[in-house]
Amino acid sequence: GQSLEQPSEVTAVEGAIVQINCTYQTSGFYGLSWYQQHDGGAPTFLSYNALDGLEETGRFSSFLSRSDSYGYLLLQELQMKDSASYFCAVPRPLNRDDKIIFGKGTRLHILP
Amino acid sequence: EAGVAQSPRYKIIEKRQSVAFWCNPISGHATLYWYQQILGQGPKLLIQFQNNGVVDDSQLPKDRFSAERLKGVDSTLKIQPAKLEDSAVYLCASSSTAGRIEKLFFGSGTQLSVL
Numbered sequence: 259g260q261s262l263e264q265p266s267e268v269t270a271v272e273g274a275i276v277q278i279n280c281t282y283q284t285s286g287f288y289g290l291s292w293y294q295q296h297d298g299g300a301p302t303f304l305s306y307n308a309l310d311g312l313e314e315t316g317r318f319s320s321f322l323s324r325s326d327s328y329g330y331l332l333l334q335e336l337q338m339k340d341s342a343s344y345f346c347a348v349p350r351p352l353n354r355d356d357k358i359i360f361g362k363g364t365r366l367h368i369l370p
Numbered sequence: 371e372a373g374v375a376q377s378p379r380y381k382i383i384e385k386r387q388s389v390a391f392w393c394n395p396i397s398g399h400a401t402l403y404w405y406q407q408i409l410g411q412g413p414k415l416l417i418q419f420q421n422n423g424v425v426d427d428s429q430l431p432k433d434r435f436s437a438e439r440l441k442g443v444d445s446t447l448k449i450q451p452a453k454l455e456d457s458a459v460y461l462c463a464s465s466s467t468a469g470r471i472e473k474l475f476f477g478s479g480t481q482l483s484v485l
Contacts, residue, residue, distance in 0.1 A: 262412075291473070300374075300461065300476035301413065345412050357403070357426055358474060360412035 260284050262361035264346055269367040270336055278331045278364045280346030290322050290329040291347040291358065301345060304331070333366075341368045372396065374477035376462050382483045388450040391480045395443070395464030401425075402439055403474065404447050405461040413461055419445065449482075457484045 261283045270276035280290065289308035293301040307313055307322035307329060319332040333340055343363040375394040383389050395402050400421050405413035416435065417427040421442040430437070434453070439445040449456055459481050463474040 293474075300478050301474075302476070303473045306473065347412075357415055357418050359415070360405075362412045363410075 260348070260359050262346055262348060262359065264344075264361045264364045266362070267365045267367065269369065270333075271369050272336055272338060274336050275332065275334045276336060276366065278333075278344050278346075278366070280329050280331075280361060282327050282329075282346070282348050284327075284348055284359075287324065287327075288349045290320070291349075292318075292320055292331045293345045293347060293360070294342050295345065295363070296342045304344075336368050338368055338370070341366060374462055374464055374475050376460075376477035376480055378480055379478065380481050380483075382485065383452055384485050385454055386451040388448065389452055389482065390449075391447045391460050391462075391482075393445045393447070393462030393477060395445070395462070396466075396475055399464035399466050399475070400442070401465045402445050403463040403465075404437055404445070405463065405476075407459045407461055407479070409458070416447070416460075452482075452484045454484050457482055 264280045289306055291306045292304040294304050295301040305320040307320050310322055310324055312319055312321045317334045322329040343365050345360045345363045347358045347360045349358050377392050381389055402419045404416045406416050407413045416430045417437045418425040419439040422439045435449055437447045459479040461479045462477045465474050
């Protein structure tokens with residue numbers, strides 16, 4: 259079966275760095291995505307890693323290790339507006355079509 | 371570019387009533403998804419369309435849920451009759467590729483409360 263594990267909550271201080279981990283078990287694997295969702299809002303795409311290594315986009319970076327079935331999202335210079343839920347997601351192969359399966363999400367609390 | 375449009379934004383109904391949600395994806399996006407998101411959980415895929423054909427509906431409770439995608443563009447999701455456990459946010463999303471999905475674009479969702 260397919261499973262994604264991520265911590266339910268993480269707390270960090272404004273201006274600091276925080277890492278949100280995600281481990282996955284899938285029968286097939288194409289890559290790891292991250293989405294951000296503010297309360298009452300829609301999930302928005304942050305990043306996608308198809309290959310091992312670190313992808314950087316401004317204050318956010320995402321890392322993937324396929325051999326460890328592990329990835330993380332790194333948020334630097336935390337701002338209060340980064341308080342949100344973060345979901346890792348993996349596509350699950352289905353015949354020749356893929357669909358994205360989401361983890362349960364990590365709620366990020368930022369303290370002033 | 372215009373995003374994914376959904377309506378209504380909120381809906382309150384009593385159990386055993388019917389309800390319908392509408393979604394207009396981003397222009398040109400062939401793949402459309404309906405997700406159910408219960409408070410505190412990640413989105414759960416209900417149904418995926420490729421153009422106007424169903425790719426996957428394995429997690430759609432077909433005894434009460436139905437969905438269609440007219441002419442490969444707009445889509446409606448219907449619940450009849452609703453149960454208390456259907457209270458959730460229903461998210462519509464679209465993407466531009468079907469084979470290798472890299473990015474989904476989500477609408478703002480419809481928050482359904484079943485009383």
